[in-house]
Amino acid sequence: MNLAHLAAERAAEGRPVRAGLIGAGKFGSMFLSQVPTTPGLEVAAIADLDPDRARQACRGVGWDESLVARTRFLDDGTTLCGEDLDVVIEATGHPAAGVVHALAAIEAGRHVVMVNVEADVLCGAALAERARRAGVVYSMAYGDQPALVSEMVDWARAAGFGVQAAGKGTKYLPAYHEVTPDEVWSHYGMTPDSARAAGMNSQMFNSFLDGTKSAIEAAAIANACGLEPPEDGLAFPPCGVDDLAHVLRPEDVGGQARGRGVVEVVSSLERDGRPVFRDLRWGVYVVLEAPNEYSAACFRQYGLPTDPTRRYAAMYKPFHLIGMELGISVLSAALRHEPTGQTRRFSADAVAVAKRDLVPGDRLDGEGGRTVWGKCIPARRSVEAGALPIGLAHGVALVRPVARGEILTRADVEAIPDGPATRMRDEAAGLLG
Ligand SMILES: NC(=O)c1ccc[n+]([C@@H]2O[C@H](COP(=O)([O-])OP(=O)(O)OC[C@H]3O[C@@H](n4cnc5c(N)ncnc54)[C@H](O)[C@@H]3O)[C@@H](O)[C@H]2O)c1
Numbered sequence: 360m361n362l363a364h365l366a367a368e369r370a371a372e373g374r375p376v377r378a379g380l381i382g383a384g385k386f387g388s389m390f391l392s393q394v395p396t397t398p399g400l401e402v403a404a405i406a407d408l409d410p411d412r413a414r415q416a417c418r419g420v421g422w423d424e425s426l427v428a429r430t431r432f433l434d435d436g437t438t439l440c441g442e443d444l445d446v447v448i449e450a451t452g453h454p455a456a457g458v459v460h461a462l463a464a465i466e467a468g469r470h471v472v473m474v475n476v477e478a479d480v481l482c483g484a485a486l487a488e489r490a491r492r493a494g495v496v497y498s499m500a501y502g503d504q505p506a507l508v509s510e511m512v513d514w515a516r517a518a519g520f521g522v523q524a525a526g527k528g529t530k531y532l533p534a535y536h537e538v539t540p541d542e543v544w545s546h547y548g549m550t551p552d553s554a555r556a557a558g559m560n561s562q563m564f565n566s567f568l569d570g571t572k573s574a575i576e577a578a579a580i581a582n583a584c585g586l587e588p589p590e591d592g593l594a595f596p597p598c599g600v601d602d603l604a605h606v607l608r609p610e611d612v613g614g615q616a617r618g619r620g621v622v623e624v625v626s627s628l629e630r631d632g633r634p635v636f637r638d639l640r641w642g643v644y645v646v647l648e649a650p651n652e653y654s655a656a657c658f659r660q661y662g663l664p665t666d667p668t669r670r671y672a673a674m675y676k677p678f679h680l681i682g683m684e685l686g687i688s689v690l691s692a693a694l695r696h697e698p699t700g701q702t703r704r705f706s707a708d709a710v711a712v713a714k715r716d717l718v719p720g721d722r723l724d725g726e727g728g729r730t731v732w733g734k735c736i737p738a739r740r741s742v743e744a745g746a747l748p749i750g751l752a753h754g755v756a757l758v759r760p761v762a763r764g765e766i767l768t769r770a771d772v773e774a775i776p777d778g779p780a781t782r783m784r785d786e787a788a789g790l791l792g
Pocket residue numbers: 381382383384385386387406407408409434435436450451452453456474475476477503558559560563681
């Protein structure tokens with residue numbers, strides 16, 4: 360509990376932690392807004408395809424002109440990795456670019472904070488292995504839900520509890536799988552203009568709604584925490600915070616969880632569209648299993664809601680603060696050499712499912728787009744079926760029809776050009792476990 364003290368020491372010594380940010384979009388801007396008030400942390404360089412927009416992002420979040428003038432602005436993330444930095448933050452959200460940038464950062468001896476969970480799910484186990492060999496930290500992004508869940512799972516296990524289930528909340532209805540970026544803002548109660556003014560990318564926010572981001576995050580949590588992914592997609596049970604233990608205890612004791620030690624995403628809407636009472640739309644949770652009768656009794660004595668067996672109880676965090684909490688990862692990597700959550704194996708995947716009947720010639724447009732949504736399944740099943748990872752479902756055309764709701768395979772699309780992303784994906788598939 361001394362991260363701020365460690366950072367303050369660096370500030371007093373005149374040696375702030377030097378970070379570089381790749382991707383100054385919504386997440387990046389939220390991080391940048393906190394930098395001037397985080398002693399001991401400096402963002403020395405920012406790379407974005409549009410460096411002027413990145414400069415404007417800094418001004419827009421309140422940086423003064425002297426801070427803007429002291430910062431290097433670049434248009435290439437790989438070049439940024441060669442700057443004098445302790446930590447590289449990858450926040451482009453583009454899976455293939457994320458892999459290229461992470462490899463460049465590792466090669467340059469920089470710690471990597473991988474905001475780009477899309478790239479992490481594609482091949483994070485292989486990137487983590489490369490980072491280990493290079494002696495640098497490869498970390499999940501604190502503030503995003505997978506890192507917060509990883510922290511809660513670690514907390515539970517380090518305190519001697521069993522972890523029955525863990526995950527996050529979201530706003531989900533089955534019909535959302537087919538929403539496109541054209542309709543997305545009505546589901547957030549926003550107009551396209553107000554969303555644009557807030558710097559919110561419609562395709563990115565559609566991936567939060569159409570189930571893709573939930574699948575990606577659930578896979579990341581499973582891969583980081585050693586939890587089991589669903590066999591055929593998340594169930595998204597409607598569930599409020601007081602019912603987590605009840606709903607997510609195992610099926611054989613009356614719950615809805617398909618097994619023990621599972622990852623699941625709970626919905627803030629009942630299936631008929633009514634709001635769930637005390638929902639967890641923006642939060643994260645862990646369902647604990649008491650290791651013995653004594654600790655089960657303590658749950659009740661100290662006020663935790665339990666399921667009827669009294670063995671299961673839950674802890675949750677109601678909100679995640681996205682980029683505003685990212686300094687925790689950056690400082691932890693640089694000052695403690697510790698990741699805030701890390702992909703440790705490749706046991707869960709997020710694969711592309713057709714949003715509508717697709718025909719030869721249709722070109723895929725990736726996460727949150729008009730053609731596919733992402734489903735969380737076991738990595739073993741994905742590899743055996745030759746399923747198309749959602750992170751590779753960008754810019755390639757179909758060579759045969761795929762019916763709405765079906766998982767796409769690599770044989771359904773034209774050959775994906777070889778590159779770092781495909782190579783690291785193959786490396787990750789070799790680490791299946
Ligand atoms: N926006 C959120 O609320 C939110 C929440 C949680 C996690 N995230 C994660 O944050 C990441 C970014 O999301 P976002 O919402 O900020 O997206 P965004 O589209 O707002 O921003 C991405 C930025 O990266 C830049 N970029 C894209 N490709 C690049 C490249 N090759 N080199 C350099 N810059 C490049 C773009 O120009 C843009 O400024 C994603 O991985 C997403 O999953 C976002």
